[in-house]
Amino acid sequence: MNALLRGLQRFLALDRRWIFLLMALCILTPLIVPFGLPFSTDPAVENLYQAIEDLDEGSVVLVSCDYDPGSKPELQPFTEALFRHIFRRKLKVVVSCLWAGAPPLVNQAIEQALQAEEVKPLGLREKIDYVNLGYKDGRQLAMLGMGENIHATFPQSYDGTPVSQISLMQSLRKLGDSDLFVNVSGGSPGTKEWVETAQGRFGLKMVAACTAVMAPDNIPYYEAGQLAGLAGGMKGSADYEQLVGVPGLATRGMDAQSFGHLLIIAFIALGNVAYFMTRGRRN
Amino acid sequence: MKKEIPLIIAFLLGTWMILENFLTGIPWVSTTKEAITNGGIVIMAFTYVLGIYSIVSVNVARIKRGQDVVPKLALLAALALMVGLGFWRGIAEGSPFNWLYLNLYVPLQATMFSLLAFYIASAAFRAFRARSLEATLLLGCATLVMIGRIPVGEKIWSGLPGISDWIMNFPNLAGKRAIMIGASLGAISTGLRVILGLERSYLGGE
Numbered sequence: 001m002n003a004l005l006r007g008l009q010r011f012l013a014l015d016r017r018w019i020f021l022l023m024a025l026c027i028l029t030p031l032i033v034p035f036g037l038p039f040s041t042d043p044a045v046e047n048l049y050q051a052i053e054d055l056d057e058g059s060v061v062l063v064s065c066d067y068d069p070g071s072k073p074e075l076q077p078f079t080e081a082l083f084r085h086i087f088r089r090k091l092k093v094v095v096s097c098l099w100a101g102a103p104p105l106v107n108q109a110i111e112q113a114l115q116a117e118e119v120k121p122l123g124l125r126e127k128i129d130y131v132n133l134g135y136k137d138g139r140q141l142a143m144l145g146m147g148e149n150i151h152a153t154f155p156q157s158y159d160g161t162p163v164s165q166i167s168l169m170q171s172l173r174k175l176g177d178s179d180l181f182v183n184v185s186g187g188s189p190g191t192k193e194w195v196e197t198a199q200g201r202f203g204l205k206m207v208a209a210c211t212a213v214m215a216p217d218n219i220p221y222y223e224a225g226q227l228a229g230l231a232g233g234m235k236g237s238a239d240y241e242q243l244v245g246v247p248g249l250a251t252r253g254m255d256a257q258s259f260g261h262l263l264i265i266a267f268i269a270l271g272n273v274a275y276f277m278t279r280g281r282r283n
Numbered sequence: 284m285k286k287e288i289p290l291i292i293a294f295l296l297g298t299w300m301i302l303e304n305f306l307t308g309i310p311w312v313s314t315t316k317e318a319i320t321n322g323g324i325v326i327m328a329f330t331y332v333l334g335i336y337s338i339v340s341v342n343v344a345r346i347k348r349g350q351d352v353v354p355k356l357a358l359l360a361a362l363a364l365m366v367g368l369g370f371w372r373g374i375a376e377g378s379p380f381n382w383l384y385l386n387l388y389v390p391l392q393a394t395m396f397s398l399l400a401f402y403i404a405s406a407a408f409r410a411f412r413a414r415s416l417e418a419t420l421l422l423g424c425a426t427l428v429m430i431g432r433i434p435v436g437e438k439i440w441s442g443l444p445g446i447s448d449w450i451m452n453f454p455n456l457a458g459k460r461a462i463m464i465g466a467s468l469g470a471i472s473t474g475l476r477v478i479l480g481l482e483r484s485y486l487g488g489e
Contacts, residue, residue, distance in 0.1 A: 024401075
């Protein structure tokens with residue numbers, strides 16, 4: 001018995017580098033050798049997908065990409081699948097960013113989507129079918145400005161072309177002119193601010209994708225109908241990839257997330273067992 | 284006058300921002316609203332100048348004192364390099380700024396964020412204990428949500444995602460709504476205090 005207790009005490013004092021090593025193995029192994037575990041899709045993500053499916057050809061989708069490289073693993077797969085979905089449906093897309101780090105990631109996602117085999121033959125042209133307006137500071141003030149006049153808030157696109165010369169922008173003068181507003185959010189300003197500042201005020205039909213830690217904060221907006229669809233975290237991105245039919249990095253990441261979560265749960269369980277079994281002895 | 288003028292500006296702009304919500308369809312209101320909003324965006328852009336000044340002054344002072352000289356110099360050099368490249372060749376695709384951003388900054392920030400997975404595992408092992416009823420409830424809910432959101436959970440038992448969704452859509456939703464309503468009432472009350480000049484801490488010194 002004493003030997004067991006000593007063993008448990010030693011386990012409680014386990015060097016954290018062993019935990020790091022096990023976590024690295026749990027994440028890397030499924031990424032290198034994917035298991036392809038099947039999973040069902042979340043109804044909130046299905047509604048997001050449906051909101052895009054319901055749009056008529058030529059509708060204008062305004063996407064606000066408000067994230068930076070820290071959220072890239074969770075949100076970039078969603079953004080790539082989103083552009084692919086939008087292009088495939090022959091919709092027009094205007095992208096704005098309230099995070100300084102987002103515009104280059106947006107360009108990457110657009111390039112990726114344009115290279116897709118079903119999108120390439122469509123011959124989509126920049127500034128006619130899609131445009132990246134780049135970054136604007138001002139947080140909620142920028143949102144309010146876009147609600148009144150996007151052309152004043154974003155006088156030029158990311159590559160410096162005046163918006164007055166962009167044909168796609170002639171039909172989009174304010175937020176309310178868009179047929180659907182999509183927010184891809186890695187923090188603040190993000191979905192919460194867009195809902196509070198712009199969604200009701202300018203009558204936007206809005207859907208959102210956010211990081212996993214933000215999802216609980218945004219569920220009330222989805223349940224209240226302020227968001228027509230919501231994709232939370234890597235699982236949300238993976239669900240959306242499945243629905244669009246383009247399984248990518250998020251889908252592959254689900255295996256890694258599975259084993260990562262299982263390891264954390266195992267450590268919590270073992271830690272508690274060891275803690276309670278050795279409690280009397282420590283006291 | 285040092286305090287009165289900011290208080291008057293806060294009162295006028297705060298009152299205007301509330302009133303303009305109710306004044307729709309009036310051309311001069313729209314124009315004024317646009318001008319004030321754009322003015323605010325310009326003021327916020329100036330905070331970057333303040334930020335750069337702050338970073339430079341704090342780090343130069345540390346370098347002078349001989350504290351962490353190499354990392355501080357690296358930070359200032361990186362700042363100067365990125366600002367310089369941005370002004371010199373722009374930030375568009377194919378520019379050196381963009382190349383450094385995509386090939387240096389993106390992997391570095393993603394790496395920093397990825398470290399969380401390791402620290403969370405270690406912290407959960409050491410600190411997540413069922414010491415009380417509340418802690419046990421939290422631990423149980425966290426475990427169910429974690430396992431219900433992954434494909435393995437669905438494989439173990441098909442009911443797990445449903446339980447995870449229930450936790451998120453009912454107890455979590457109720458708690459979040461309560462917090463949001465409380466925080467919103469607090470924000471309204473603080474906003475009114477600022478507009479009416481009762482809350483002056485933003486002026487400093489009080």
